[in-house]
Amino acid sequence: MDVIMHSSSFLLPKLYQPVNKPVKNYALVVLNQHLPRFMPRLWDHANLRICADGGANHIFDEMYQITNDEDKKSTRNKYVPEIIEGDMDSIRPEVKLFYSSQGSKISDKSHNQETTDLHKCISRIHHCTPDDEKPNLCVLVTGALGGRFDHEAANINVLYLFSDMRIVLLSDDCLIRLLPRTHRHELYIESSVEGPHCGLFPVGAPSTSTTTTGLKWNLSESKMRFGSMISTSNIVQSEKVTVESDADLLWTISLRNLT
Ligand SMILES: Nc1ncnc2c1ncn2[C@@H]1O[C@H](COP(=O)(O)OP(=O)(O)OP(=O)(O)O)[C@@H](O)[C@H]1O
Numbered sequence: 001m002d003v004i005m006h007s008s009s010f011l012l013p014k015l016y017q018p019v020n021k022p023v024k025n026y027a028l029v030v031l032n033q034h035l036p037r038f039m040p041r042l043w044d045h046a047n048l049r050i051c052a053d054g055g056a057n058h059i060f061d062e063m064y065q066i067t068n069d070e071d072k073k074s075t076r077n078k079y080v081p082e083i084i085e086g087d088m089d090s091i092r093p094e095v096k097l098f099y100s101s102q103g104s105k106i107s108d109k110s111h112n113q114e115t116t117d118l119h120k121c122i123s124r125i126h127h128c129t130p131d132d133e134k135p136n137l138c139v140l141v142t143g144a145l146g147g148r149f150d151h152e153a154a155n156i157n158v159l160y161l162f163s164d165m166r167i168v169l170l171s172d173d174c175l176i177r178l179l180p181r182t183h184r185h186e187l188y189i190e191s192s193v194e195g196p197h198c199g200l201f202p203v204g205a206p207s208t209s210t211t212t213t214g215l216k217w218n219l220s221e222s223k224m225r226f227g228s229m230i231s232t233s234n235i236v237q238s239e240k241v242t243v244e245s246d247a248d249l250l251w252t253i254s255l256r257n258l259t
């Protein structure tokens with residue numbers, strides 16, 4: 001079984017990137033929630049930044065506070081997303097006008113009320129990334145957790161819908177990734193920015209056999225399902241965690257107080 005390596009080095013400044021990063025490129029998707037305090041770092045790592053509808057309001061309103069810039073106007077001119085995508089029911093008119101005047105592509109999908117704005121953003125990235133480039137790209141999604149639970153569930157569903165892409169859902173407090181059952185997974189823990197609390201569990205389909213190393217409470221060909229045992233409040237105990245399972249699992253790890 002092939003191995004996929006994972007790292008959260010995008011939470012480190014660009015200067016401190018490890019030499020053997022598992023991915024070369026990042027795309028950033030900004031959802032309609034408050035920006036995480038480490039947003040400027042994510043922005044710098046990304047080659048493509050997409051705002052999901054009202055996500056653009058948060059870049060417009062909050063970026064200058066997060067960066068501590070005196071000059072609101074020049075901060076706004078500096079952080080311009082390449083694309084604003086969605087059904088456009090949340091972006092404020094003046095924000096839309098500002099970013100279109102700054103060169104952002106406005107992709108109005110107001111006719112489509114079947115998929116979420118995050119789904120629309122990931123769909124676009126999926127289409128414009130050739131299959132052989134997909135393993136080299138990691139999509140970072142801010143504001144994905146902590147909020148309305150139906151939105152959170154839809155955001156997690158996107159991980160399953162696009163399981164051939166690396167997607168990381170982020171909040172200020174934790175991150176979530178999908179570990180597809182098709183691979184063995186090696187998670188390289190950036191202990192200065194993440195951990196020690198973590199969780200591992202299947203959503204949807206149960207697992208009849210999951211094996212891990214590097215955790216305080218490791219699993220050894222263990223069964224997991226909702227309604228029975230799932231691994232939460234676990235602790236990372238090694239720089240490398242390995243996971244092998246017969247089901248797709250969600251991996252979640254706490255984030256330290258980064259700036
Ligand atoms: N409270 C929240 N919790 C988690 N994710 C959110 C939350 N609010 C928005 N999002 C994410 O940001 C995206 C854009 O948000 P937006 O408010 O524009 O959605 P929307 O299309 O207006 O949804 P709805 O009509 O259900 O409120 C959503 O697709 C979702 O992924």
Ligand SMILES: Cc1ncc(C[n+]2csc(CCO)c2C)c(N)n1
Pocket residue numbers: 087112113114115116117
């Ligand atoms: C069965 C079913 N449930 C809910 C919606 C509504 N919906 C789902 S995604 C979306 C867009 C939100 O920006 C909306 C309105 C639907 N279409 N089909």
